[in-house]
Amino acid sequence: MFSIELVVLSTLLAGVLAYIVSIKLPKLGSYLTILASLAVFSVLAYFGFNNNLDAEVNLIPQFVLFKTSMFGLYFAIIVSFIFFMVSFFNPYFIKDYKYPAAYNLFYLMALAGTIGVFFASNFITLFIFFEIVVWTSMFLIPLGKKRKPTVTYFVFSTVGSFAMLYAVMFTFSITGSFDLAAISVLSGKSALLVYILLAVAGFAKLGAYPFYVWLPKVLGKSPDPVSAVFSGGIEKLGAFIAFMAILRISPASIYLEAVGMYLQNYVIAIFGAITIVVGTLQAIRQDDAKKLLAYSSASNGGYILVAIAMSSSISLTGAMYHILAHALASTAAFLAIAVVHYRTKTTKISELGGMIHHMPLTYMVYLMAIISMAGIPPMGGFISKWLIFQAVINKQMIIVAVATFFGSIGSFLYVFRPLAALFLGQKLPKYKGVKEAPFLMMIPLIILTLGSFYIGVIPNQVIDFSNKVIAEFGFGPLLMNEFGIQGANGTLSAPIIASVFGLGVVVIAIIFFILPKSRKVGLMDTYTSGEFIYTEELLHYSADFYAPFERLYPAKPLISKVYAMIKEKVNELGRFFKYWFFTNKPEVTVLWIVLILTLLVWGDIL
Amino acid sequence: MSVILMSMLIGLGVALFGFTLQTTIGGINRKVVGRMQKRYGPKWYQEFLDIFKALSKRAISHGWIYDFGVIMAVGGITATAMFMPITDSLVAFAGYDNFFIFVYLLAVGMLGMAMSASGSGNPLASIGVMRALTQMLAYEVPFMVVVITIIKVSGTSSLTGIMEFQQANGWFALSLPIGFGVAFLSLLGMLGKKPFETYIAPSEIASGPMVEYGGKQLGLLFVMHEIATFIEVSLFVHLFLGGASNIIEFLAKYFIVYTVANLISNLNGRFKIDQVVVFFYKWPLALAVLQAIWVLWR
Known part of the structure; x- marks a missing residue:
């Protein structure tokens, strides 16, 4: 048995310890963050999987109450894992911060806060820990030396926090209870109000339309590990709140026959669809790789919302799967860009080129991450998108389907952008001598990639887990057999797809290597229509990559x-x-x- | 386990069949176009000669990603073709010929090729890739809307299931005529036939993604192109023309679809890439959505 309160408290304590240590030795303090987050992750995973987490011990005064649930555990394991993975980057970035000790403290406090949120049993606890996350993460952002994104983040977080506080108080005034289950008792107009307020809180945290504008500003300008943690971890708090609001509250409203769902859920799905489209369009436009990934985070948040709103076994499994797949892939992508940033001091795509020749491993990590983000087999993102598409088709939501397909194909466009211009293309001479990621950075990169790959090939464990989660919301399990997942209109077999793909590649590779060997030539030795070009920059196509397409829509999102x-x-x-x-x-x-x-x-x- | 091994062997056979079929029909079509333009046209097996010549030549390589991308591209496309049913009973992985596999596994191949092309360091190749991706965004969305209508009406996303549904209830080409038209336009986009051959545009960007290739890399990419065409045309046949119950029927339908697409291609000029996007998002998408609403929400 291990108590949740002990986990939260010891994480906070570890934060204080890291703070004290890093006043003199910042680097040692950042190693402590690795150890602490490893400890948190392994305790949660080990005791959680064995159903041995204890919520009864009360070390903190009575109003902070925890409970164990599969739902909370799923999120807690993912987010603590992301914190653990990202923490490997802390030692390398710590020296750039003005307050390294504070960074280490806040990093661990944010972790403790997220765990508190996921295991909270009443709204007071939930709100306290939610605010701990907001405040600590807020102080992490300006360490990237930009103040303004912090203000933006604070404003949008405040909207979410106040909406949530109002919902909590309103629920209390009607039911007289702060318990999380109390919201299910609500009915009629009061239920609708709480539904909307909690949805606003979730939207603000997840960065869904119309609140998505903080994501690119914050994720684009914060220190690289912070961006990764936001995208993979903290943002998922929004999904958690949205899950609770949409599935636990059932306000009476109009039932839409055509799509087989209630009006308010349909509205959420439409907002999710708008998030997908706007996020995709803006991501295509970005020149800063981190901003691009931030918009892609927003767009993926849209998928999660659409999936939750549809509220069926398939769609909820899709949402859970997407949360995991996106957390792994997006963190890996952010960290890969962080490596590039660390080595070259820039994340502007138009200034970079040919990084693959300096850092092939980072390139492979980024490649695998984007394959997952674009929903291509054999990575995790494929399964989640497949599940979500199944549900969308099953509910025949045509307008939403257009948006999801648009986002899905659009994601090929934007994820390819850094691949083509930043990693590939000409090997620019100004980055001569740039080295591969240091050893410690490679560890999380490789683990995340393998994780993404594993859940893309063998989905059984994740689906088993998420079946337990959706059972808590009263949905039946998604059926699985030895090779496949049973969807609404077909079976998907991830292992078969992966092995067929592997076979195809092996067969072609054999043919390729049997055929006559090629002569190696440089990148400047290319066809130039008879022009004489001697500098790499002139042969590198990276700025305004999608110019013809970008011309078709306004540069700034209308909501701005x-x-x-x-x-x-x-x-x-x-x-x-x-x-x-x-x-x-x-x-x-x-x-x-x-x-x-x-x-x-x-x-x-x- | 032996079942899967057997399926894999059949799958490889399907891929090989697809390659042979499309290369032959492509060759015949060159002759057809030749006759249309009052030329004699090359021999029907000219395309085989081109490919095997390219495969046997010694060529250049621009680094490991340039080679690796080619392998990933051809491997991905071969894997996709392995799932493709030829008739309603001849399918390598029965029960797993899900429509989405084709869309997304095809994308692996495309990604591999795009990666390899960009890895060559030639800006013309990158421009070609940019155009190809933009065009994909244009034609794919209307096509998918039509397909979800089909999946919802027939209740399955398995291609053999859709085939069987049509054999019992009539072709979707007849029951969903608007979707048929839209999907045919999308097919032209997928195949890169004029007016949607913007990403190849030989006179403009020197064949786009293909600009740097020669020798075995070019040969393998030709193979990939033929198999990809096989997948796209077969998808169309299975989705709209009732599939096939025997191989002769399949060959006939396949030949007609490809030849019509090719003839239309030879009568058209070329769109600019932004025109392609505007074109697909105007009428085809609107019509596809209207039809879906009409059929599904009624």
Whole structure:
């Protein structure tokens, strides 16, 4: 037996320890984060899989209550694993931070906070830990030396937090209970209100439309490990909240015959669809590899929302699978870009080129990650997308289907962009002597890639687990047989696909190597239509990669105009208050003095 | 286990059959086009000669990714072809010929080729890849909408299942005529036939992705192209023309579809890439969605 409270508390303690150690020895402190997150992950995984996690021990005062559930465990294992994987990068980035000790502390506190959220049994606990995550992660962002994204993150997190707080208090005022199960008791309009509020909280955290704008700003500008942790881990809190809101609350509303679901779920699915399309279109446009991946995170969050909204065994399994597959793939992609950033000091695609010749392993990791993100076999993303498509077709949601297909094909476009221009293309002379990732960085890269591959070939364990999770929500299990997953209109056999693909590659490789050997030539030795070109830069096509396509839609997402307007209004209000109350202009001060004196002297008459 | 081994052998046979079939029909079509243009045209086996000549030549390589991409491309496409049913009873992996496998496994091959082409360091190749991906985004979405209509109506995404459904209830070409038209346009896009051959555009970007290749790499990519064409045309035959109950029927339907596509190709000019996107997202997509709503939500 192992108590959850002990896990959370010892993670917090480890954070404090790491803080103290890193005041003098920042690097040692960052190694501590590796050990601590390893400990958290292994404890959760080991005791969780054996059903031995204990929620009864009360070390913290009574209002913080935990419970064990398969649902929470699934998320906790994934997120702690992501924290563990990313922590290998901390030692290399720690020296760039202004406050390395604080980084180590907040990193572990954020981990403790996420675990607290996933195992919370009442809303007070949930909210406390949710806020711990928000605040600690907020201080992680500016260590990338940019203040502005922090503000953006804070604003959007506040929207989510307030929505959640309001929902919690409202539920309490009606049911008199803070228990998580209380929301299922709600009915009628109050249920609808809580549903919307919790959905807003989930959307804000997951970065779904219309709140997705914080993702590229924050993930693009934070330190690289923080971006990876956000994309693979912290963002998943939003999915967790959305799961709870959509599946536990059932407000009475209109049932849509055509798609076989309730109106509010359909609206969520439509929002998910918009997220997919907008995220994809913006990702295609980005020149910064991290921003590109951030938009892709948003778009994948859209898939998760669509899947949750459909609320069937297949779709929920798809959502659970997608959370795992995306966490692994997106973290691997972010970390691969982090390696490039670490070695070259830039993430701008148009400035890079030919990295494959310097770091082949990182390239392979990125390649496998994008294969999974684009939903191509034999990686994990294929299975989750297949499940989600099955559900979309089964529910015959045509409009949403258009968006999901668009996002799926569109993802080929944007994930290929860094591949073609950053890793491939001409070997630019200015990056001569750039080396492969250091050994410690390679460990998580390889593990994540193998994990992605494993769940893409043998889905049985994950599906077994997620069957237990969806059983907690009252859905029947997804059927499996030895080779395949039984979908709504067909069977998918991941092992067969993988082995056939392997066979195809082996056969062709044999043919390839039997045929006459090729002569190696340089990259500049290419066909140039008779032009004489001597510099690599001139033969490297990387800026404005999809220019003809990009011309077809507006550069800035339309919603950013709305946000700009809101920002302007808030600024105006701030200026108003600043002018009248916080000014150093004598005339205003005199006016206030006169007014107050008037009130004091003749107040009773007035 | 022996069942799977047997299936794999049959699958390799299917892939080889597809290659032979498409190369032959491609050769015949060169003759057909030749006659149309009042030429005599090459021999029907000219394409085989081209491929085997390329395979036997010694060529250049631009580094490991250039070679690895080619292997991944041809391997991926071969694997995809192995799942393809030829008639309703001749299928290597019965029960696993899911439509989505073709769409996504095909993408592995495409990704391999794109990777290899970009790895050659030639900007023309990268431009070609960019266009190919953009075009894929254009034609794939209307096509998928039509296909989900078919899957929902027939209740299965297995190609043999869809075939059997059509043999009992009539071809989808007749019951979903709008979708048939849309899918045919998408097929032209998939095959890279004019007016959608923007990503090859020999006179403009020197054959796009293929610009750097020669020797065995080029030969293998020819093989890949033939097998990919086989997959795309067979998909169309199975989805809309009721598949086939014997091999003669399949050959006839296949020949007609490919020849019609090829003839249309020879009567057209070339779109610019943004025109391709606008074209597909205007009428084909709208019609496909309308038809889906009409058929499914009624």
